[in-house]
Amino acid sequence: MTVTTRKEGVVVPPLSEAVIARSAAALRKLVQLGDVLRFPVLQMYEMLWVIDPQARFEVVEDHLMGDDDARTYPDRALILLRQSVYDGAAREEGRARFTMCHELGHLGLHRGVSFGRINPSAPPRIFQNSEWQADVFAAHLMMPHSLLSAYGHPMAVMAVMADFGVSYAAAETQLRKMKKGVTKLAS
């Protein structure tokens, strides 16, 4: 089973935002990066064994990846990254960094999980969607509530982008969730 990033996703057992945020926080704590604003994603990939002893990643030439930025094979604990994504993350591009964290979500949350195809006539709830879960994991890994809560001011989006190394879209979404109190319940 392959999980391909940024497609429709597959049905997985439901996980709440709080549970996902807690596992992201646990990973940060495990690698002793609880207080670090800019999550060092390339370094994290050099120690994937922290998440799973079998886990590894490969960087693959763009033309071999089709339209996919990345692919995770949870059953084999393998992450494939498009070269432009890995190199982009190395150059601190927020979106590429997010993609790499999103794949960590698949690795951490979807190992040994059984997948179902989405039935269009009975669409699953959002918290059963593998892509939603991996996105939420990435957002909390990169912007945990404990660190984000200092960014309540109106111009916070730019500051969050710069300090946490995330895209405008990711910063804006997570700040909006924080204002609604969604991120707090998770901490």
Place this chain on the structure above:
Amino acid sequence: MSEFGKAVQQLRQLAGLTLFEVAEKMGMSTAFLSAVENGRKRVPDDFVEKLGRAVPAAQAQSNVLESLANQARKQVVLPLPSASRQDADLATVLARKFNNLSDEQKARIRAILDNYNP
């Protein structure tokens, strides 16, 4: 992953260097270095020498690394990203059989494949 690939990765990680940093120092793409580490590409002849410049700890081990590199050059790694468990098992069985084929048998297989895929 070959023994050689494992050794390279370990030296790199013990030096605290990412794939990106070492690829840059060795003057190759991250995809290429990753492919060599994972046995998807043949180890270039000057690889160990370049590695020694990027990861100083590799210099002391260059003899071991060269011999592992030679071993790795005699292997072929077949990536099967979307293979089922059964497909992967089949490939393993075929690979094992390959070593026992006679030259005549190999020539017959080759002829059929070349004919099938001209």
